[in-house]
Amino acid sequence: TKHTQSILSKQMATSDKYDRQLRLWGANGQRKLAECCVVLINATAAGTETLKNLVLPGIGSFHIIDDAQVSPTQSNGPFSNFFVFHTETKADDVESQVKSRAEIATQHLLELNPDVVGSFTTVDSLQFADYTSILSSLATKHSSLLVIAADLPSCVLLPISNLCWNGLGGGGEGGSNATHVSQKEVIPLLIVKSYGLIGSVRVQTPYHPIIESKPDNPKPDLRLASTLSNPASFPELQSLADKTNLDDMDSKEHCHVPYVILLLKAVEKWRKEQLQGVENDDGARTRLPKTSEEKTAFQKTVSSLAKNMEQELNFIEAVKNYYLAYTESEIPYEVQELLDSIEDNILEKVEVTSNNVMVDTFDVLLLALKKFIDGHDRFPPLNGSIPDMTASTKAYIDLQTVYKDRAERDKAEMMNILDALTDQYGKEVIPTVSDDELTSFCKNIYNLRLVRTRSFQQEYNFEYGDDDADDILGDLIMATFEPYEVPEHTPLLWFIALRACEAFYDDYGHYPGQDGRELALESDACCVQKNMVNIVDKMKMAENDLLDSTLFSNGTGDDSVSDYAKEVTRYNNAEIHNIASIVGGVASQEAVKLITRQYIPMEGTYIYNGIAGVAGTLKL
Numbered sequence: 200t201k202h203t204q205s206i207l208s209k210q211m212a213t214s215d216k217y218d219r220q221l222r223l224w225g226a227n228g229q230r231k232l233a234e235c236c237v238v239l240i241n242a243t244a245a246g247t248e249t250l251k252n253l254v255l256p257g258i259g260s261f262h263i264i265d266d267a268q269v270s271p272t273q274s275n276g277p278f279s280n281f282f283v284f285h286t287e288t289k290a291d292d293v294e295s296q297v298k299s300r301a302e303i304a305t306q307h308l309l310e311l312n313p314d315v316v317g318s319f320t321t322v323d324s325l326q327f328a329d330y331t332s333i334l335s336s337l338a339t340k341h342s343s344l345l346v347i348a349a350d351l352p353s354c355v356l357l358p359i360s361n362l363c364w365n366g367l368g369g370g371g372e373g374g375s376n377a378t379h380v381s382q383k384e385v386i387p388l389l390i391v392k393s394y395g396l397i398g399s400v401r402v403q404t405p406y407h408p409i410i411e412s413k414p415d416n417p418k419p420d421l422r423l424a425s426t427l428s429n430p431a432s433f434p435e436l437q438s439l440a441d442k443t444n445l446d447d448m449d450s451k452e453h454c455h456v457p458y459v460i461l462l463l464k465a466v467e468k469w470r471k472e473q474l475q476g477v478e479n480d481d482g483a484r485t486r487l488p489k490t491s492e493e494k495t496a497f498q499k500t501v502s503s504l505a506k507n508m509e510q511e512l513n514f515i516e517a518v519k520n521y522y523l524a525y526t527e528s529e530i531p532y533e534v535q536e537l538l539d540s541i542e543d544n545i546l547e548k549v550e551v552t553s554n555n556v557m558v559d560t561f562d563v564l565l566l567a568l569k570k571f572i573d574g575h576d577r578f579p580p581l582n583g584s585i586p587d588m589t590a591s592t593k594a595y596i597d598l599q600t601v602y603k604d605r606a607e608r609d610k611a612e613m614m615n616i617l618d619a620l621t622d623q624y625g626k627e628v629i630p631t632v633s634d635d636e637l638t639s640f641c642k643n644i645y646n647l648r649l650v651r652t653r654s655f656q657q658e659y660n661f662e663y664g665d666d667d668a669d670d671i672l673g674d675l676i677m678a679t680f681e682p683y684e685v686p687e688h689t690p691l692l693w694f695i696a697l698r699a700c701e702a703f704y705d706d707y708g709h710y711p712g713q714d715g716r717e718l719a720l721e722s723d724a725c726c727v728q729k730n731m732v733n734i735v736d737k738m739k740m741a742e743n744d745l746l747d748s749t750l751f752s753n754g755t756g757d758d759s760v761s762d763y764a765k766e767v768t769r770y771n772n773a774e775i776h777n778i779a780s781i782v783g784g785v786a787s788q789e790a791v792k793l794i795t796r797q798y799i800p801m802e803g804t805y806i807y808n809g810i811a812g813v814a815g816t817l818k819l
Contacts, residue, residue, distance in 0.1 A: 216314075220256050227639070228411075228795035233259040235794045236341035238334065239349060240264045240359060241325060242304040244774045245393035246349025247282040248783025253790055254308050260316035261308070262337055265301035266325045279774040282307045326355045334386065335367050345794055347389045347786065350772075352704045353659060356390065360655035363388040364405055387793045390655060391786045394700065395770025396809035397693050398782035401658075402789055402800050407650040408561035410643050411797040417646065419586045421459055421602075424527045425578065427466050428485050432576075435601045440464060445504060453506055455591035457598050458517035462524040465501040465517070472500065487525040497521060513589040530572075530579065534647045538572070541565040549628055560630050561649075564640045567616040571609075580609035582642040610641050652802055658819045659701075661737040672739055674818045679745040683813055687749055687762075690806035690815035695738075695750060696763045697806075699730035700772070712771030720768055727764040778809045 221229055237258055239246045242265045250261055269283060282304045301319035309317045322328040338344055346363055348356055366384030388403040422433050430437040440463040443456060470484060488497040498521045505514035530538075545566055548558050572579055583606025585599055614637060621629045640647075653667070663671060675691065682689040703711045703726055711723035731750055735741055753759040785805055792800040803818040 217257055224791070224795045224797050227635070228791075228797050229257065231343070231795050232257055232791070234342045235259050236337055236344050237261045237790065237794075238264065238337060238344060238346045240330075240346065241349045241351055242267070242280075242283065242300050243350040243393070244280040244776050244779035245391045245398070245782045245786070246347060247280060247304050247308065248776075248779050249347055249349070249389070249391055249786040249790065250304075250308055250783075251282065251311060252783055252787030254311045254315050254317075256791070257312060257314055258794075260318070260341065261305075262317075262333075263301040263305050263319040264322060264325070264328065264330075264333060265299060265304070265319070266322050266328070267300040268297050269300050269303055270297045279776045279779065280304075281776060325351065330359055330362055331367065334362070338367060338384075343794065344386050345389065345790055346386050347391060347790070349391050350393060350774075351390075353701055354705070357656055357659065360388055360390070360403055362386075364403060364654045364656075388655070389786050389790055389793070391782050392697070393774055393779040393782050394697055395767065395773050396775065396778060397697055397767070397770075398778050398785075398807040398809065399694070399697060400782060400786045400789065400801075400805040400807075401655065402793070402802070403652055403655050404793065404800075405651060405654070406559070407652075407793065407796070407800065408559065409648040409650065409796055409799060410561070410639055410646075411795075412643070412646040412648045412799050413797060414646055418528050419523070419584075420528045420582055420645065421523055421585065422527070422578070422581065423459065423462055423466075423524050424487055425576075427463065427487060427524065432578075433605065435605060437463070439597060439601055440467075450506060452591070454511040454513055455589065455594060456513055457588050457590040457594055458513050458520060459585070459588070459598060460594075461501065461504060461513060461517040462521065465497065465504055465521075466524050468504065469497050469500045472496075489525070494522075494525070497524070516588055528645055530577075531645060533649075534645065537565055537647065537649055538569045541569055545624075549624060558624075558628055558630065560632055560636060563617065563620060563629055563632060564637070565647075566620060567613050568640075568644065570616050571613055579644045580613055580641045581606045582644065583607070584642065606641065610637060613637060613641060648799055650800060650802060653819070658804070671818055675738065675740060676743070678815065678817060679740070679743050682745055683811070685811065686745060688808050688811040688813055689745065689749075690808055690813065691817055692746070692749055692763060693808050694804065694806045694817060694819075695731055695734055695746075696727070696767045698734050699727045699764070700767050702730040702734065703727055710772040711768040715771075720765075721760070724760045724764045724768040727768055728760045731761070731764065775809070778807070781807055781809070 217229055224232075232253075235258060237250065237253055237260075239250050239261060242263050250263075254261065283300055284303070284307075299319070299321035301321050305317045305319040309315060320333055334344065334346070346359070348359055351359070363386040366386070368384045385405055387407065390399075390401040390403065392399045422436070426433040426436050436459075440460050443460050443464065445453060445456065445464060448456070466487065469488070470486070473486070474484070488494045498518060501517050501521050502508055502514065504517075505511050508514055541562060545558055545562055548562070568579060581602065583603045585602050588595070590598070614632075617629075617632055617637070656662070678689070678691045700710055703723070706726070711727050712720060714720070714723075735743075735746060735750070740746060750761050750763055751759070753761055785807070789800050792798045801816050803816045805814060805816050807814040
């Protein structure tokens with residue numbers, strides 16, 4: 200029997216409450232958080248810790264699905280889930296106080312943030328719950344969903360992962376590419392697990408476009424080299440430089456000329472120096488420094504324009520960024536790969552989808568970008584931003600205006616291309632792109648990414664395609680070549696041990712260590728050890744030096760049991776809250792990346808070794 204209850208919340212708080220996080224992901228990211236519903240399946244310590252870290256920053260709503268019941272006698276003893284406990288009551292009948300774990304967790308999580316809406320569904324069994332109906336119902340009420348599967352055995356997790364991978368309207372196995380499923384129906388999945396002193400986090404998403412990947416050190420797109428090579432490509436910038444006469448300026452004006460203008464003037468002077476003694480060399484009038492000697496000479500030319508190098512910060516900035524005068528920002532290979540395949544991808548989707556809207560906004564923007572680049576000598580739209588620099592207010596605003604005006608013209612041309620695509624393919628296929636979406640896209644063209652992870656089923660069954668088999672095996676072998684300072688703590692070893700415990704559950708319906716008697720523990724450990732041998736064979740990593748010296752240091756016979764097998768058997772799937780807290784912290788960060796479509800989520804399985812406090816990410 201299902202019991203579903205919704206708990207209403209207040210309106211979203213003012214931006215002051217979320218001021219610090221707004222500096223990370225901005226108002227657009229906060230809006231996406233507020234529009235998303237996070238679905239937690241299995242309210243374990245790792246699951247509630249992950250959800251806690253999403254409730255606090257203002258996730259719109261959450262829904263917990265669980266089958267456990269909790270009574271006061273259970274929660275009065277030692278427990279590891281800080282969000283599952285009974286409040287004190289004077290009732291004498293203990294049975295009347297039995298509540299679902301989903302209800303208790305929902306109640307306590309909602310106390311953290313009154314802006315958040317929480318609800319729950321209690322099911323008879325997580326293995327046989329109708330997740331399609333529950334998620335479909337939630338999808339009709341929210342613009343986006345994110346599913347968190349916490350501490351689930353494979354018999355429960357595999358169907359859930361396949362449902363999320365193929366989409367609510369899709370079918371087939373999780374090993375498919377989910378190419379023809381509407382991206383709006385595909386649900387990103389976070390798999391979290393806290394198993395004794397070991398934790399793991401995995402992201403599953405067949406299609407996750409990122410516009411705002413926010414690299415640590417973005418290179419400014421100033422278009423200096425293209426302007427110097429062909430002034431007609433950016434005449435407004437060249438005109439601004441031509442109007443600047445450094446010789447007629449006093450010391451105050453001289454030290455407040457933006458370094459962008461200084462670099463343009465320096466190239467002009469460097470070219471005159473190159474033309475001395477040269478007759479009829481038209482190429483020298485548009486050439487840029489290429490050789491090492493020419494670049495060194497150009498840097499000296501920049502310095503020579505200063506009146507007092509030590510006092511003029513703008514010239515110090517010009518010398519520091521002198522390379523921008525002869526180099527252009529090239530489109531990264533990740534973006535170029537997307538552009539090279541985008542036309543074929545859209546045509547394939549159009550043929551499959553008929554009259555249904557299945558083309559993602561990201562795909563349409565990529566196609567418009569490709570057409571723009573093809574018509575502009577391989578240059579994308581200008582993003583319109585310039586870095587902070589030493590300059591007078593007027594000089595900086597004048598420079599900023601030039602770049603912003605050019606960016607607006609490029610954006611307008613992109614919008615015209617989008618309109619033409621709508622006419623070509625039809626409104627039923629091409630989604631409407633808002634002005635904000637187009638602005639954000641044009642500002643982040645060099646930072647575009649598309650993340651496609653492998654499905655959990657592919658990882659669990661060790662299914663490797665022709666394209667990824669060598670890469671995955673190579674990454675795993677590299678992980679053994681570069682072990683941690685203490686090789687026994689290498690996360691890959693503990694991943695194999697965890698997988699052996701999952702295989703044990705598949706065979707016996709419970710995790711190893713359930714029976715605490717000595718002979719039973721030894722028997723379970725032997726089974727875990729055999730599973731590790733089988734798993735290593737499936738991973739094609741037999742006869743590996745690190746594995747032989749750790750997992751199989753006692754051999755691979757029937758009586759050879761490693762310390763790893765004994766340790767994970769001793770855990771018996773125990774929940775230790777500090778491990779669950781770390782797992783929840785890592786998982787919630789990945790959840791924010793998936794929801795906001797900002798920053799790049801990890802592609803692989805994160806393994807945390809709580810014994811030594813070390814972690815690593817494995818692409819599996």
